[in-house]
Amino acid sequence: MATFAKSSFNAAVYSASRPTYPAKLFECIYNYHGRSKDTCWERAVDIGCGPGQATVLLRDRFREVIGIDPSEPMIQKARANFKAHGSSSEHNGVLRFIQGSAESLNETLEDDSVDLLIAAQAAHWFDWSKVWPETRRVLRKNGTAAFWIYSELRFPEHPSLTPLITDYAQGDNPQTSLGPHFQRPGRTILERHLVDVPNPVDVGEKGLGEVERIYFSGDYHPSLPSSQTRPVILKKQMRWRDLLGYLRTWSSLHTYHELYPEDKNKLDERFPEDLRTSNTQVDREDIDVRGGDIAIRFWKDLREKAQEDGARVGVEDTVNVEWPVALILARRIQ
Incomplete structure (x- = not known):
């Protein structure tokens, strides 16, 4: 995303202020990944890793973890965050960060080399005509892709605040709302909870399947499929x-x-x-x-x-x- 790649963007403030991903989210991903009898837990990769908030959480399950992001400030902050977590070890997983693009993983990852490929709060920026084929190329057989976003904040004790949030984030007045200043269509894809992201087969990629979509949105967005909706898990x-x-x-x-x-x-x-x-x-x-x-x-x-x-x-x-x-x-x- 262009703004995050600018040298003036403060990656340190971004890292400190964003919500952290809950264990229940990773349990859901790992349960899906573990369904295959031939599941491997060797290498995990986080594309669009930002400051590495999700990346570092993969170390407990995978021997090698790689974070990839197009923004140099984000990569620098991710490396600093990792250093603050302590040095890597064979037991906890070796972690490294590389500057690169989700659409051009051939520059950083070999064929058939990844067991779990994730993207946290980045998937709405992707060109899926390129990312799905790249996902298929880098994943090992039975490897998993897990891409997620979180949408606009809500205050469970104060639902009366929701219209204020919508006006601020989605309004069309460029002087009183931030809506016109988000990069589109990426932000719209996020606001719509990735429903506009095509399935792999829709872009001609038949090597990926068993697609599941899950919405941890509670009662906030009743237009989402009820059979795929779960209670909210991202809270702070x-x-x-x-x-x-x-x-x-x-x-x-x-x-x-x-x-x-x-x-x-x-x-x-x-x-x-x-x-x-x-x-x-x-x-x-x-x-x-x-x-x-x-x-x-x-x-x-x-x-x-x-x-x-x-x-x-x-x-x-x-x-x-x-x-x-x-x-x-x-x-x-x-």
Whole structure:
């Protein structure tokens, strides 16, 4: 994705503010992978790995793990994150990160060399006419592909906030919404939970089959097939301050500020107590809540609405956040 590849994109903030993937998601993937009697657990590859949040979780099951991403800042951050996790070992799996593209895996991976190929929060950017054939090429027989995304956040205790989220993320006014600043059609594919991603056979790839689509979306998106819908599994309790940090990772915000740099200098005087709280913070790495740019304004809109519901909305107060997840599974069958 073009924004993430820019040198000005802050991969460190992205890494720290995004939700982490739950064990239940990997259990689902591993159960699917383990159905074949000839399943191998030697090499796993994460394409579009970003800062490596999903990549590092593969080490417990695979002897070798590779993360691939087109963005050099992301690869640098992934390597730094891995170093923070400690050095690799034969027991925990050897992990390395390589700059490369999901559509051109021939530059980084050999034929028939991968047991599990994943993509976490990247599949909506792929050119599937190229990625499905590349997936078939690099997977070993009975190898698994597992591609997933999570869509727009939801507040389970505050459903009244959902219209605000939709207006902010999908509105069509380029000055008051981030909707026009997302890269399309990728963002639309994410918003629609990958239903627009073709099956392998639809792009002429017959070597992949046993395709399954699972939606861990609960009741948030009733238009999705009910037989394939499961309870929400991606959840996080966050300080309101941390929620602002998450909102600042949106690629569309980065693009918005490139187009409207003056927005960064705006002020929003709602919640003046935020500044008093910030002045007492001793952690210099904490999320800065000063200013009044479009992210701050949206964040304060959410807090005002939640406050109407009776919620505590101080910057150090916490709120429960959920994200619907869409997962596509496929296996190399020939």
